[in-house]
Amino acid sequence: MRARALILAACVLLLLAVPPLAMLFNQPYYIDLLRRVLIFAIAAVSLNLILGYGGLVSFGHAAYLGVGGYSVGILAFYGIHNGWLQWSLAILASALVALVIGAISVRTRGIYFIMITLAFTQMLYYLGVSVEEYGGDDGMRLKVKSQFSGLIDLDNPIAFYYLVLALLLAATYVVHRLVNSRFGLVLRAAKSNEARTRAIGFSPYPYQLVAFVISGAICGLAGALYANHTAYIAPAFMEWTRSGEIMFMVILGGMGTTPGPVLGAFALLLVEDQLAGWTQHWQIILGPLLVLSVLFFRRGLAGLLPKGRKDA
Amino acid sequence: MPEAILDVRGLRKSFGALAATDGVDLDLREGETHAIIGPNGAGKTTLISQLAGNLRPDAGSIRFAGEDVTRLSAPQRARRGFARSFQITSIYRDFTALDNVALAVQAHAGHSFRFWRPARAERRLRDPARAVLEEVGLAARADVPAANLAHGEQRQLEVAMALATRPRLLLLDEPVAGMGLEESQRMVQFLSGLKGKCSILLVEHDMDAVFTLADRISVLVYGRIIAGGAPEQVRANPEVRRAYLGEEA
Numbered sequence: 001m002r003a004r005a006l007i008l009a010a011c012v013l014l015l016l017a018v019p020p021l022a023m024l025f026n027q028p029y030y031i032d033l034l035r036r037v038l039i040f041a042i043a044a045v046s047l048n049l050i051l052g053y054g055g056l057v058s059f060g061h062a063a064y065l066g067v068g069g070y071s072v073g074i075l076a077f078y079g080i081h082n083g084w085l086q087w088s089l090a091i092l093a094s095a096l097v098a099l100v101i102g103a104i105s106v107r108t109r110g111i112y113f114i115m116i117t118l119a120f121t122q123m124l125y126y127l128g129v130s131v132e133e134y135g136g137d138d139g140m141r142l143k144v145k146s147q148f149s150g151l152i153d154l155d156n157p158i159a160f161y162y163l164v165l166a167l168l169l170a171a172t173y174v175v176h177r178l179v180n181s182r183f184g185l186v187l188r189a190a191k192s193n194e195a196r197t198r199a200i201g202f203s204p205y206p207y208q209l210v211a212f213v214i215s216g217a218i219c220g221l222a223g224a225l226y227a228n229h230t231a232y233i234a235p236a237f238m239e240w241t242r243s244g245e246i247m248f249m250v251i252l253g254g255m256g257t258t259p260g261p262v263l264g265a266f267a268l269l270l271v272e273d274q275l276a277g278w279t280q281h282w283q284i285i286l287g288p289l290l291v292l293s294v295l296f297f298r299r300g301l302a303g304l305l306p307k308g309r310k311d312a
Numbered sequence: 313m314p315e316a317i318l319d320v321r322g323l324r325k326s327f328g329a330l331a332a333t334d335g336v337d338l339d340l341r342e343g344e345t346h347a348i349i350g351p352n353g354a355g356k357t358t359l360i361s362q363l364a365g366n367l368r369p370d371a372g373s374i375r376f377a378g379e380d381v382t383r384l385s386a387p388q389r390a391r392r393g394f395a396r397s398f399q400i401t402s403i404y405r406d407f408t409a410l411d412n413v414a415l416a417v418q419a420h421a422g423h424s425f426r427f428w429r430p431a432r433a434e435r436r437l438r439d440p441a442r443a444v445l446e447e448v449g450l451a452a453r454a455d456v457p458a459a460n461l462a463h464g465e466q467r468q469l470e471v472a473m474a475l476a477t478r479p480r481l482l483l484l485d486e487p488v489a490g491m492g493l494e495e496s497q498r499m500v501q502f503l504s505g506l507k508g509k510c511s512i513l514l515v516e517h518d519m520d521a522v523f524t525l526a527d528r529i530s531v532l533v534y535g536r537i538i539a540g541g542a543p544e545q546v547r548a549n550p551e552v553r554r555a556y557l558g559e560e561a
């Protein structure tokens with residue numbers, strides 16, 4: 001327990017130290033790179049709630065990145081730059097989309113669930129492609145970043161970095177509390193043994209649906225962050241490969257663990273970044289690397305950490 | 313005769329051409345232990361699954377405490393006081409024994425749309441769960457992951473989970489199957505301690521267990537109840553001896 005907590009605390013300290021270190025070594029690129037990683041870590045944390053703890057293999061999580069991103073982009077398009085408004089819309093719209101997708105998909109199991117979540121995300125993707133007003137296939141630029149009544153300036157890369165880090169820690173904590181609450185235990189019970197869960201008197205559907213909605217809402221926030229990070233919104237946010245990446249982060253990092261999705265996001269995106277620096281054909285190397293990592297770290301990267309408490 | 317707590321009429325269930333439940337009438341009085349015996353494939357598990365709400369009957373009705381529950385789902389029946397054990401042990405293998413039972417307590421202790429407080433710190437859930445583990449003799453194993461328990465202990469845990477829901481009707485599908493002699497005697501002794509506290513429908517192959525526990529026995533063969541009555545009557549019934557006990561009358 002102590003060793004694990006110490007290692008995780010050290011990781012957080014390291015993340016806090018990134019901007020000063022990057023400035024010291026005159027490498028601002030790393031602030032940008034890690035901010036991107038942290039944003040995807042938020043998406044992975046949100047997916048972990050339903051995939052890792054709920055056993056719901058959602059193959060369409062990029063949908064909420066898109067809905068969150070377009071919420072910011074569309075409001076900005078009409079001259080509304082208020083960040084409180086933009087981000088609230090991002091969260092609410094994502095929750096609503098998750099409610100619709102979840103209401104239909106959560107009753108299904110296995111391959112049907114995967115296909116339905118994928119199909120809905122593809123629908124949203126093509127919706128983005130077809131709406132010319134918002135740039136269609138090319139997407140649109142976010143000329144003005146979200147404004148927070150002067151409280152924080154997202155054009156300042158360091159301030160933005162710390163905001164993303166704070167939101168990641170908050171999301172991780174919220175999910176950690178959720179999965180250890182009564183609600184979370186029912187969710188995990190339904191994953192572990194559905195027949196038993198029904199036999200003691202729980203109908204899993206409403207719990208799974210609520211988890212699905214919460215997960216979508218958190219990922220929508222990641223989408224709002226990502227739109228500001230790239231200063232750009234495009235249907236590519238919702239590509240199915242993106243959904244696959246987020247899912248891979250969770251699996252690689254360790255499904256159903258608190259630090260897993262964050263570790264997975266770091267591992268995948270940093271390796272990707274390194275490989276891309278070496279060769280154009282980095283994807284050819286990344287593929288087998290991922291397969292090997294899953295074979296070797298069955299319990300994910302989090303499984304390499306010293307053991308925590310039983311609920312960790 | 314007091315009113316039956318469980319009243320089953322004309323129950324039918326077919327799998328393709330096979331009539332697994334072929335017009336079963338059955339009743340269970342409050343506090344009674346009613347055993348169903350019958351050869352392999354007679355339809356005992358199919359019957360229990362329909363009673364518990366896991367399987368929809370093709371025809372017939374199930375009334376529980378005066379209410380028609382035929383169309384209710386398994387969780388709805390569980391909330392009305394049904395509890396079951398499965399022939400193949402069904403527990404949360406990746407949770408500890410205590411967590412397993414606490415979840416069963418939780419299912420009957422207020423609603424579970426509570427998102428913040430750690431459930432494992434709720435004494436309202438943990439204390440009753442510990443008490444039930446104590447009752448079934450698993451207290452010392454409370455913090456062991458259920459997957460690491462011995463087979464007999466897992467069977468006990470499953471009964472503990474059923475009990476933790478404070479059931480009015482206990483549906484037990486071969487509770488002593490696969491147990492050693494000593495374990496199985498302990499389980500039988502434990503179940504006999506429940507007699508009168510809740511009504512029990514017991515499916516069991518172990519005749520010692522059946523004749524120790526049952527107030528009444530029904531014999532199920534090819535989906536039909538071919539005989540029923542007090543244990544000594546059933547034991548003496550020549551048709552039963554021929555069809556099930558495998559003896560020449």
Ligand SMILES: Nc1ncnc2c1ncn2[C@@H]1O[C@H](COP(=O)(O)OP(=O)(O)OP(=O)(O)O)[C@@H](O)[C@H]1O
Nearest residue numbers: 327330332350351352353354355356357358359399
């Ligand atoms: N889901 C199913 N689909 C098709 N056939 C089934 C199904 N479930 C059970 N059966 C068949 O129905 C018959 C009754 O099965 P059931 O499991 O109820 O018997 P049982 O009395 O519990 O037997 P055992 O003593 O071996 O547990 C068997 O012939 C079985 O093969």
Ligand SMILES: [Mg+2]
Nearest residue numbers: 356357358399
């Ligand atoms: Mg059976």
